[in-house]
Amino acid sequence: MATPTTSRRTFLMASLGFTATKLIKPFSHQVLTAGQVIDRIKASVGIPWREQTVDNLIAGTPEIPVKGIASTMMATLDVLHRAADKGLNMVITHEPTYYSHQDRTEPIQQDALYQLKRSFIQQHGMAVFHFHDHWHGHRPDGIATGMIRELGWEKNIDSQNPRLFTFQETPLAQFAQGIASKLTIRTMRVIGDPQLPVRRVMASWGNVSLMPGVPYLAQADVLIVGETHEWELVEYVQDAIASGQKKALIILGHLLSEQAGMKYCAEWLKGFIPEVPIEFIASGEPYWRPDLPAK
Incomplete structure (x- = not known):
């Protein structure tokens, strides 16, 4: 037969155990749907x-x-x-x-x-x-925020236009190579003189049509897009260059022109979803170059 002291200790421990179970149950058994x-x-x-x-x-x-x-x-x-x-x-x-x-x-x-x-x-x-x-x-645009962070362009943003960036003068070929390196792009396409001095850059991530592509290009030396119709904006840029305008177009590919925005999305989600692991999974670039090993 248990002594009164043992009974009280047992009762106390049982009570504490019950209380602890009640406290942790909502966290450990809660189902997030x-x-x-x-x-x-x-x-x-x-x-x-x-x-x-x-x-x-x-x-x-x-x-x-x-x-x-x-x-x-x-x-x-x-x-x-x-x-x-x-x-x-x-x-x-x-x-x-x-x-x-x-x-x-x-x-x-x-x-x-x-x-x-x-x-x-x-x-x-x-x-x-x-x-x-x-x-x-x-606000700000989640995709644009992630892309700007990935490229390290936070200090280059125009205060009046979040699509417009200003840089120290850099030849187009060198500027494009820097982007390709930071985003690990295999198949970037560039239209324009490789030696074109680049200072003002307009970026429109993802798909860009002729409009607003034309007014975007008018505001900068180079327009960066994810993708566009080749018989529209690409032809327009070619004609602009042939007419003597100092312009260029950089085409990143749709996926890599927005992907860092979903990397940032994973971080954003963690701010209000603490119950489960959250991870960014990169989508593979769909294209490869015949002069480079395919991944």
Whole structure:
């Protein structure tokens, strides 16, 4: 038979144990769902959520328990495999998962590759969230912020225009090489005299059409874009140079012209999602040069 002292000690320890269990239970057993992650993004992005937007849960359901989050530029099959291998079952992607800006699947419902990708996501209990419009709408623009940080251009920004940068005069070839090195680009394309002195630079990350490409170019020595139609802005720049204008165009490739913005997104997410690991997974540059080893 236990002594009164033992009974009191046992009772006290049991009481403390019960209290400790109650205190840690909400943290250790709390389930964070994909829907809750999206709700926190909506609450934290700093702008009203649009009714018409591509920013939606593209795969999975809001009820899926989140074990970890991957932030990426493009949810390619390769990225999905790497995320699954790391136990990151929610993927936040800036660009589409299913090959169109709106992630429309009607035209590819019978496509074997689409079915393979959809099945992989389902089999691994994954959720994929398209985060494009509101990340650009964040102030400052989340993609631009990440790109400027990656390039180290914070001190070069024009105070009146966040797309415009001023540098010490540098030959175009050297300036372009510096960008390629910092972003690890294999397939950058440049139009213009390699010796052109570069001081004022306009950067428009991602896809740029003829308009606003033309007025952007008018404000700078060189315009930097991710991609553009070759029969529009590329032809315009060629004609501008042929007419005697001292201009240049640098084409980075869409993916690498925005990728650092999703690297920054991973850091941003950590500020209000502490429960699960969050990691940036880089999408591979899709192109390679025949004179360089393909990765």
